[in-house]
Amino acid sequence: xxxxxxxxxxxxFETLSxxxxxxxxxxxxxxSQKLMHSVIDSDKDNIKDGKLISKAIxxxxxxxxxxLMFQQMVSSFSMTKKLFGATLLREITGYNPEYxxxxxxxxEFKRELKGxxxxxxxxxxxxxxxxxxxxxxxxxxxxxxxxxxxxxLDRLVPKxxxxxxxxxxxxxxxxxxxTKNYRRGDKYRNIAFRDSIKKAVRRGHVALQExxxxxxxxxxxxxxxxxxxxxxxxxxxxxxIEMCKKAGIALAFRxxxxxxxxxxxxxxxxxxxxxxxxxxxTRLLRTITEVTASHQTNFxxxxxxxxxMFDSYGENKxxxxxxxxxxxxxxxxxxxxxxxxxxxxxxxxxxSLIGIDLDKRGIELAKxxxxxxxxxxxxxxxxxxxxxxxxxxxYSSR
Numbered sequence: 001x002x003x004x005x006x007x008x009x010x011x012x013f014e015t016l017s018x019x020x021x022x023x024x025x026x027x028x029x030x031x032s033q034k035l036m037h038s039v040i041d042s043d044k045d046n047i048k049d050g051k052l053i054s055k056a057i058x059x060x061x062x063x064x065x066x067x068l069m070f071q072q073m074v075s076s077f078s079m080t081k082k083l084f085g086a087t088l089l090r091e092i093t094g095y096n097p098e099y100x101x102x103x104x105x106x107x108e109f110k111r112e113l114k115g116x117x118x119x120x121x122x123x124x125x126x127x128x129x130x131x132x133x134x135x136x137x138x139x140x141x142x143x144x145x146x147x148x149x150x151x152x153l154d155r156l157v158p159k160x161x162x163x164x165x166x167x168x169x170x171x172x173x174x175x176x177x178x179t180k181n182y183r184r185g186d187k188y189r190n191i192a193f194r195d196s197i198k199k200a201v202r203r204g205h206v207a208l209q210e211x212x213x214x215x216x217x218x219x220x221x222x223x224x225x226x227x228x229x230x231x232x233x234x235x236x237x238x239x240x241i242e243m244c245k246k247a248g249i250a251l252a253f254r255x256x257x258x259x260x261x262x263x264x265x266x267x268x269x270x271x272x273x274x275x276x277x278x279x280x281x282t283r284l285l286r287t288i289t290e291v292t293a294s295h296q297t298n299f300x301x302x303x304x305x306x307x308x309m310f311d312s313y314g315e316n317k318x319x320x321x322x323x324x325x326x327x328x329x330x331x332x333x334x335x336x337x338x339x340x341x342x343x344x345x346x347x348x349x350x351x352s353l354i355g356i357d358l359d360k361r362g363i364e365l366a367k368x369x370x371x372x373x374x375x376x377x378x379x380x381x382x383x384x385x386x387x388x389x390x391x392x393x394x395y396s397s398r
Contacts, residue, residue: 048091049129050147052120053140055088058242060292063134064092066118074110077101085238092120145289152246153253156387182213192216224398225277225313226255227263228390229302230291231323232272237293240356243383244322245288247390251320252284255394263309264288269296269329271305277313298329299369303340307347317349318375318397320390324356326365334365341372351375352393354386 056064061084069092072080077100081089086097093100093116103109124130129140136144179192192214200212228248232241248264255262256279263277264284275287302321310317327333344351351373353366358379370377376396378389 046143047147047150049124049127050143050150052088052091052124053129053136053144054148054242054289055085055091057136057144057290057292058238058245059083059085059088060237060294061088062136062292064121064124064130065134066114066121070114070117073100073113074104077104092117094120141286141290145285148245148289149249149253149285152249152387155246156250156391179214179216182210182215190215224255224258224260224316224318225263225310226251226260226318226320226394226397227265227277227306227309228252229265229267229306229319229321230288231268231297231321231325232266232291232293233268233297233323233325234294235324240324240383241291241293243386245291247322247387248288249285250387251390251394252281252288254391256281258398260398261313265302265305265309266291267298267302267305268294269298271301274305274309276309296328297323297325299323299327299333299337300329300340303337303344303351306349307344310347310349315348316397317347319344319349319351319373320354320393321351321369322354322356322386322390323362324358326359326362337365338368338372341369345372345374349373350397352377352397354378354380354389354393356380356383356386 056062069080069084072083081097081101084092089095089097089100093113095113095116100113104113121130121134124140125132125134127139128137129143131137179195182191182196195214196208196212199214200208203212205212228251230241230244230248236244252262252264259279261277261279262284264273264275264287265271266273266287273287273291275284278284299321303319306319310319327337341351351369352375353369355362355366355377358366363379366377369375376393378393380386380389
């Protein structure tokens with residue numbers, strides 16, 4: 001089987017948006033949507049608070065301590081900027097990082113900065129989004145998850161990436177069935193070249209003409225069980241993990257709307273979090289929101305856990321792995337990974353892999369993984385493309 005490698009950039013994303021041509025209304029029956037509207041619509045300031053908490057989680061910051069934050073900025077601003085990230089610093093202080101760095105040695109500015117940090121965190125405490133010690137509360141995680149959900153739907157709905165699909169109807173990504181005459185507007189990917197050539201020969205044409213073209217109808221494969229495996233190693237901290245979380249939210253939302261089961265594995269040096277395949281969107285959303293990045297990358301334990309979680313399901317089992325690094329855990333990481341992939345394939349699990357900034361060695365291993373796992377390998381050239389790639393793979397697997 002040849003390996004399919006798909007490169008995505010902003011131009012290809014626009015192309016993807018056009019070929020999907022999805023339509024329909026979003027269901028408002030999901031509990032999560034009701035929660036979102038109750039939180040977001042009641043107070044627009046909640047969005048700002050949710051973004052702040054979400055950014056902190058993505059940077060691996062579990063608590064807000066005003067005095068400590070201020071001391072870190074004064075002691076080593078460059079290190080603090082790397083730890084917090086520019087966006088989080090701006091959310092907490094109200095200043096751009098460059099402005100802070102430029103004025104940090106001015107006593108009056110330092111007093112104002114310290115006061116702003118304390119004021120912003122005290123506001124979170126008064127809203128019960130963090131507790132007296134600065135740790136994120138249940139309400140804090142809740143509003144962070146609703147904000148992530150709100151942002152992702154705002155991004156994808158106008159592009160048609162979350163439109164309705166109907167079971168047992170022709171599907172542009174399902175199995176090829178009977179053929180029909182080509183009509184303008186049919187997908188070029190569905191052209192049945194063998195049948196088109198036969199038709200041209202019968203008509204005595206020396207080259208294919210539009211009137212010769214035949215397209216294949218595609219039928220949905222039925223219910224799918226899919227697991228989203230998210231790399232939460234240290235190199236994913238910040239924007240990368242934020243966009244990967246949003247991709248997981250988009251996948252969970254769309255798949256559950258289609259009545260498919262969705263599971264989650266969060267991996268680093270070991271399995272950090274897991275959700276058995278289900279149709280509980282609220283649980284998936286909350287778990288995804290709480291993910292923080294740390295430590296190494298372990299593919300083997302992820303594949304073993306996926307095999308275990310898929311065990312009670314029949315066919316149509318698909319694993320999407322998302323990573324920015326070559327596996328580093330184990331004595332012989334590459335060999336052990338290939339063995340685990342072979343084991344997954346023996347259990348009728350297909351595997352796709354999305355690589356973010358992979359080096360040459362990582363790309364070669366990724367190609368081997370999807371060749372054995374009979375899935376697809378995508379290269380994401382930026383974190384902004386990840387959600388569209390994840391949805392593309394989901395639709396291709398149905």
